[in-house]
């Protein structure tokens with residue numbers, strides 16, 4: 001009898017949390033990590049190649065499934081996929097930060113900025129590429145790189161941007177907008193500007209992993225050290241951009257190298273978040289790419305035998321891994337747009353709908 005007196009209160013507390021009766025603890029900061037084109041199988045390939053370990057799997061506290069279809073297609077592209085995360089709206093493939101009728105949609109980065117938070121992106125593609133663009137630009141076509149670069153330059157919402165694509169930008173306009181411009185990973189670490197744009201190199205597209213060096217890892221931690229100075233919190237989007245490119249080319253070695261690069265960055269970010277205790281990390285993909293299957297283990301080369309059934313994106317739903325305060329909201333099966341609404345709710349940011 002006495003035992004029940006001790007155990008029962010614990011059972012009741014556990015049940016009410018499980019039933020969602022208690023409000024989730026809210027994070028001060030959110031880091032959204034997107035593996036472009038990265039299904040569960042891409043990450044399991046990296047897990048296998050790493051000898052049976054992946055930081056993302058080790059840290060995940062809640063796991064969900066995101067349905068990725070765009071407004072006009074069963075299979076999304078990265079523009080509509082990222083716009084779903086950044087605005088909570090399904091739009092047509094190819095559109096950046098706008099509805100299908102070309103209405104400008106406010107992004108989570110812009111809402112966070114208006115509420116006094118700091119924001120940024122760290123990517124391994126060119127900054128005007130679809131995924132980073134969808135957080136700071138509003139264009140009816142993802143192909144309008146110059147217009148997207150101009151939108152990014154004019155947008156006051158970003159405190160720090162790390163990525164490629166220097167040739168698309170007018171550096172004088174960037175400086176006028178208050179950006180301190182640096183080129184290279186070492187120069188990035190020396191960049192102490194109030195607003196920073198840190199180009200990984202001078203190329204249009206950064207080199208593939210591992211040739212480009214630890215740009216994603218170093219860039220992510222540099223951005224966090226800058227953004228975490230804001231007492232009101234921050235929103236940061238980090239993208240492993242080239243996992244998708246490896247899969248489009250059905251290039252197993254490139255796909256695995258990029259997935260490992262992404263997981264290395266995730267390991268640093270998650271370790272920081274664990275220490276910080278006030279940061280939610282959400283790791284997902286905009287879509288799967290390549291229709292990847294693993295149909296064996298190559299013991300000689302210590303990697304999985306990989307088969308791509310497509311050179312394009314597929315409709316396969318993708319996993320969502322969450323760690324930190326509010327992580328439990330990310331369990332379940334939902335549309336990609338739900339990720340935006342969950343993040344906005346946890347940051348106490350007002351949505352238009």
Ligand SMILES: [Zn+2]
Pocket residue numbers: 037078244245248289313
């Ligand atoms: Zn793609």
